Amino acid sequence: MPELPAPAGRPVAVTALDAVTACGRGTAALAGAVFDGTAGFVPVDRFDVSARRTKVAAQLPGDPDLAAELAAVVAGATAAAGLEGELLAGTPLFFAGTHDRAAARPDGADRTDLRAGALAARLAAATGLSGALRAYTTACVAASTAVADAAALISAGRLERAVVAAGYFLEADRFTLFDSARSLASDGRLRPFSAGRQGMLLGDAAVAVVLEAESAAADRGREPLARIAGWGRAGDAYHVSQPHPEGVGLARAVATALRRAGLTAEDLDYVNAHGSGTTASDTAESAGLHRALGAETAARVPVSSTKSVHGHTLEASGLVELAVSVLALTQGRLPVNGGGYEPDPDCPLTVVDRPRSAPLRHVLTLNAAFGGANTALVVSR
Structure with a gap:
């Protein structure tokens, strides 16, 4: 095999992270759930679902405020990274999310203040x-795109560090939209890559990650948790909502991420899949992994989707799953594909269906979105 070129640019480190999900507050709660495969799905009581096919989600108790929870995890991550004073004030925010759920309600003049950019500005000011x-x-792919952009700017020397934050909390509008489209699992189980799977389930999440040049972290005496070794993005524009059945765009994103990391498919120890639990998406992702990694490696490398535990957190998905990938690397454990797994011949993968330990060096984490958007991040120890 020809020798791969060394990755260009400065190494990018993950120096801190914090999260709140339906699994609990903090990364320890998230780790405990994903490594044991303990799903956080409960009956939805935040709004009326009596007329809906699906009645469960990975929901935090009560009606928590997204802006407040985002501020808390950003504060937690920046404190853990030792960012304060001028160092904190000079750190930019990359935010992945959508408008405030009240944005569709008021008339024009008030609506602008509720959109994603305004929420990001308030979050930066508050923290x-x-x-x-x-x-x-x-x-x-909002959060994974934000990570890729931040990593690219840090690697190129245009930034020393950045905070990436992302959030989505369950709300009636999109729950109803996905339920009406029959995209949600009516049996209340999210079973990625499993025979008989019925769809996805939504979940709450607010997450923050501190990225910085490894040299800058070393100058501050900070030990990195992990490295963002590679990133790739690709669009196939196959259909407005359906993935390309052969996973063409996903495969290109994976190839780009591996090339940027200076790795081959054989170097991967685990794939944290997009794994939404829908029939078309999981089959396409499996095909894309075989295309990108080769049939032998795709059939060998352990794969799971932690959406089966914490739910599909939409704009926050890429950051929740990056956090899970970092936790897997630091703890040497494989996240479990929950929900009850039955092999599907259309998804020929080695799915992690029980708790397992493993020495991990390089993890691939994937996300995909409507319109044929695909992202891949390589996270290394």
């Missing part, structure tokens, strides 16, 4: 971050 920021609203 002491720089006013320089970006907001991403590209659905299920």
Whole structure:
């Protein structure tokens, strides 16, 4: 095999993270759930679902405030990274999310203040971050795109560090939309890559991750949790809502991420899949992995989707799953594909269906969105 070129640019480190999900507050609660396969789905009581086919989601108790929870996880992550004073004030925010759920209600003049950019600006101000920021609203690839952009700027020397934050909390509008489209699992189980799977289930999440140049972290005496070794993005524009059945765009994103990381498919120890639990998406993702990694490696490398535990958190998905990938690397454990797994011949993968430990060096985490958008991140120890 020809020698791969060394990755260009400065190494990008993950130096801190914090999260709140239906699994609980903090990364320890998230780790405990995903490594044991303990799903957080409960009956929805935040709004009326009596007329809906599906009546469960991975929901936090009560009606928590997204802006407040985002501020809490950003504060938690920046404190864990040791960012304060001028260092904190000079750090930009990359935010992945959507408008405030009240944005569709008021008339024109009030609506602007509720959109994603305004929410990001308020979050930066509340947590002491720089006013320089970006907001991403590209659905299920929003957070992973934000990570890729932040990593690219840090690697190129244009930033020393950045905070990436993302959030989605269950609300009636999109729950109703997905339920009406019969995309939600009516049996109340999210079973990615499993025979008989019925669809996805939504979940709550607010997550924050601190990324910085590895050299900058070393200068501050900070030990990285992991490295963002590679990133790739690709669109196939196959259909407005259906994935390309052969996973063409996903495969291109994976190839780009591996090339940027200076790795081959054989170097991967685990794939944290997009794994939404819908028939078409899981089959296409499986095909894309075989195309990108080769049949032998795709059939060998352990694969799971932690959406089966914490739910599909839409714009926050990429950041929740990046956090899970970092936790897997640091703890040497494989996240479990929950919901009850039955092999599907259309998804010929080695699915992690029980708790397992493994020495992990390189993890691939994937996300896909409507319109044929695909992202891949390689996270290394």
